[in-house]
Amino acid sequence: MGISRREMLVHTGLLAGATAMGRFAVADSTGSAASGADAALFTRLDEFAHQFMAEMKSPGMTLVLADRNGLRRVVNYGLGDLERQTPVRDDELFEIGSISKSFVGVCLLQLHDEGKLDLHKPIVEYLPWFRIDSAFKPITTHDLLTHGSGLPGNCPLFPSDPTLRHRAAYAPGEHFHYCNMGYQALGELAGILDGRELPEVIRKRVLEPLGMTLSEPVITLDIRDRLVKNYSLFQNDRPNTRDARLAEAQGLIVTTGAGCVAATAKDMGAYVRMIANGGEGPNGRRLMSKESFALFSKAHIVAGEFGPTASYGYGIAVDKLDGHNVVRHTGGMTSFMSSLLVDIDNGVGAFASVNAQQGYRPTPVTQYAVQLMREQQLSKPLPSLPAANPAFRVADAADYAGSYQQSGGGKLEIQSSGDKLFLVRAGNKVPLQPAGAPGAFLVADGGKSLFPLVFGRADAKDPKSAVVEVAWGSDWYTNAKYQGEKQFNVPKEWHNYVGHYRNDNPWIGSFRIVIRKGKLWVDGMMPLEAAGDRFNLRDEPHSPEWIQFGEVVNGRCMRLKFSGEDMWRVATA
Numbered sequence: 286m287g288i289s290r291r292e293m294l295v296h297t298g299l300l301a302g303a304t305a306m307g308r309f310a311v312a313d314s315t316g317s318a319a320s321g322a323d324a325a326l327f328t329r330l331d332e333f334a335h336q337f338m339a340e341m342k343s344p345g346m347t348l349v350l351a352d353r354n355g356l357r358r359v360v361n362y363g364l365g366d367l368e369r370q371t372p373v374r375d376d377e378l379f380e381i382g383s384i385s386k387s388f389v390g391v392c393l394l395q396l397h398d399e400g401k402l403d404l405h406k407p408i409v410e411y412l413p414w415f416r417i418d419s420a421f422k423p424i425t426t427h428d429l430l431t432h433g434s435g436l437p438g439n440c441p442l443f444p445s446d447p448t449l450r451h452r453a454a455y456a457p458g459e460h461f462h463y464c465n466m467g468y469q470a471l472g473e474l475a476g477i478l479d480g481r482e483l484p485e486v487i488r489k490r491v492l493e494p495l496g497m498t499l500s501e502p503v504i505t506l507d508i509r510d511r512l513v514k515n516y517s518l519f520q521n522d523r524p525n526t527r528d529a530r531l532a533e534a535q536g537l538i539v540t541t542g543a544g545c546v547a548a549t550a551k552d553m554g555a556y557v558r559m560i561a562n563g564g565e566g567p568n569g570r571r572l573m574s575k576e577s578f579a580l581f582s583k584a585h586i587v588a589g590e591f592g593p594t595a596s597y598g599y600g601i602a603v604d605k606l607d608g609h610n611v612v613r614h615t616g617g618m619t620s621f622m623s624s625l626l627v628d629i630d631n632g633v634g635a636f637a638s639v640n641a642q643q644g645y646r647p648t649p650v651t652q653y654a655v656q657l658m659r660e661q662q663l664s665k666p667l668p669s670l671p672a673a674n675p676a677f678r679v680a681d682a683a684d685y686a687g688s689y690q691q692s693g694g695g696k697l698e699i700q701s702s703g704d705k706l707f708l709v710r711a712g713n714k715v716p717l718q719p720a721g722a723p724g725a726f727l728v729a730d731g732g733k734s735l736f737p738l739v740f741g742r743a744d745a746k747d748p749k750s751a752v753v754e755v756a757w758g759s760d761w762y763t764n765a766k767y768q769g770e771k772q773f774n775v776p777k778e779w780h781n782y783v784g785h786y787r788n789d790n791p792w793i794g795s796f797r798i799v800i801r802k803g804k805l806w807v808d809g810m811m812p813l814e815a816a817g818d819r820f821n822l823r824d825e826p827h828s829p830e831w832i833q834f835g836e837v838v839n840g841r842c843m844r845l846k847f848s849g850e851d852m853w854r855v856a857t858a
Contacts, residue, residue: 323358325667326657326667329667333650334650336670340675342527343363344364345361346640346650347513347638348637348650351561352561353632356551359375359554377512377549380623381544381553382544390430390598390599391490392479403426406425407424411426412474415451415470419435422456428457429471430471432467434462435453435460437830437831438467439465439792439793439848441466444849449846451849454828454829468543468600472542484540487546490572495555495567496552500549503545506536509536511547517532517620518530518532524734526676526727530732537618537620539618544618556636557635561629562632564581580599581600582610583603584598602614609659612627615646615648616646622642623646625651626652626655627655628659633658653668678705679706679717685701685755686700689755690763692771692772695762700714706726717729725739725740738755738757739755758797759801779805780800785855786798786853787855793850795855819831829848
């Protein structure tokens with residue numbers, strides 16, 4: 286019943302929607318859906334964009350299409366300002382999040398082309414201050430670029446504890462584990478080798494050569510009035526359904542290589558075109574050599590977190606789409622969601638961004654845009670609209686229906702009706718929304734529930750085996766088909782750790798520790814495993830993330846470290 290932290294962040298803790306939907310304005314700066322050779326393509330894409338945004342309750346979205354010859358279309362949908370009901374504007378910036386990692390990769394490959402960087406030299410020879418504790422072979426720039434270092438990803442590059450060292454959990458290249466901290470280090474590396482701070486490195490090496498004149502290589506409050514108005518969850522400490530309330534997000538400062546770029550859609554079209562051309566920019570000027578572009582877009586390591594067929598290159602995921610080679614990445618900021626996808630076989634690509642953090646990414650839109658452009662290029666019939674994705678559709682709803690009992694006498698009633706699933710409480714039927722991860726559902730009770738419902742099957746590896754249990758935070762229920770243990774013991778001190786912890790890092794935010802089935806769990810979804818003075822997250826067998834509990838006062842732990850990030854107990858009424 287364990288779910289990875291990445292799944293939890295993407296599918297439960299951040300999944301929400303806009304409180305009000307305005308009309309879907311379509312404002313083109315390039316291209317027109319009304320006439321010309323692209324009319325059918327643009328009309329079909331507009332139709333799907335409207336469908337996608339209505340289903341996901343998106344406030345506004347910007348989208349650019351480009352190919353090897355240049356910009357095809359820039360189009361804005363929906364609202365840039367929910368309160369004033371005004372549309373997204375072409376000159377407004379969107380924070381592109383982790384798509385910035387590919388910019389860092391491009392800069393480092395340029396430095397490699399210039400003979401300033403050996404991709405396979407131990408990183409500590411370039412960054413002697415990088416506090417790494419490893420029993421394995423040295424970690425290199427290559428390992429950090431590919432997220433194969435074995436280091437924890439959700440921690441500060443410079444922890445507050447000066448004695449703390451980042452512990453590698455396995456040999457470099459053995460597993461993929463998404464590592465924002467590694468890209469913070471790579472940003473520092475780019476600055477050291479170039480002689481300028483990272484924002485200026487990105488500006489001079491990527492933005493200016495591509496003519497991305499409106500974009501910014503660093504996110505500070507100085508550019509806040511140029512950003513489209515953006516939104517985050519009103520209650521950001523719990524799982525939220527798509528229709529959850531949003532609030533205008535606070536200003537953000539991000540200066541590291543993990544996600545520091547803000548761009549307009551038109552400017553991102555120039556970036557898409559460069560990738561579609563194999564690293565070549567305007568007027569035949571290459572941003573990186575052909576050999577370096579091959580490294581950039583090579584499948585270096587299997588990256589299951591990006592999908593069942595995905596691998597990872599240098600700052601970008603590498604995958605197949607309908608048998609064609611593509612590179613792609615998503616970006617999630619505290620109040621933006623973005624997607625970049627380029628078919629490098631056919632030289633067509635798209636970028637989209639939504640001005641709210643609602644958990645999902647607009648990848649279905651960029652994927653459909655690329656499929657449309659590719660089939661048009663090949664003189665084939667345009668693909669049909671992707672299937673609808675209603676919020677409360679549960680394909681196997683009947684599997685979960687039934688009565689579940691606690692050993693202490695509590696009861697949970699789950700009912701199904703067609704492809705809908707409901708929690709029955711006090712005679713009322715509360716809809717359940719799939720959370721994306723198998724067996725996980727969000728309770729549509731207006732934000733009252735602090736945990737998702739997580740169902741378990743008799744055989745965790747067999748998705749067709751009987752559903753036999755359901756967890757809801759610390760509560761655990763089973764049905765008549767459950768045949769496992771029901772009594773569990775835990776060390777007495779573990780009860781001190783139960784509680785709600787929070788910090789001001791928006792990528793960490795808060796989580797709750799509970800005890801269930803003889804284990805400690807994060808947010809009731811991710812199991813912890815005792816390992817000396819720490820607990821390892823065991824949402825995946827090789828996860829390098831860890832938790833260490835701190836001072837206990839009057840039977841309550843007041844502070845913990847999550848992979849080196851300090852978090853403090855939240856008092857409850």
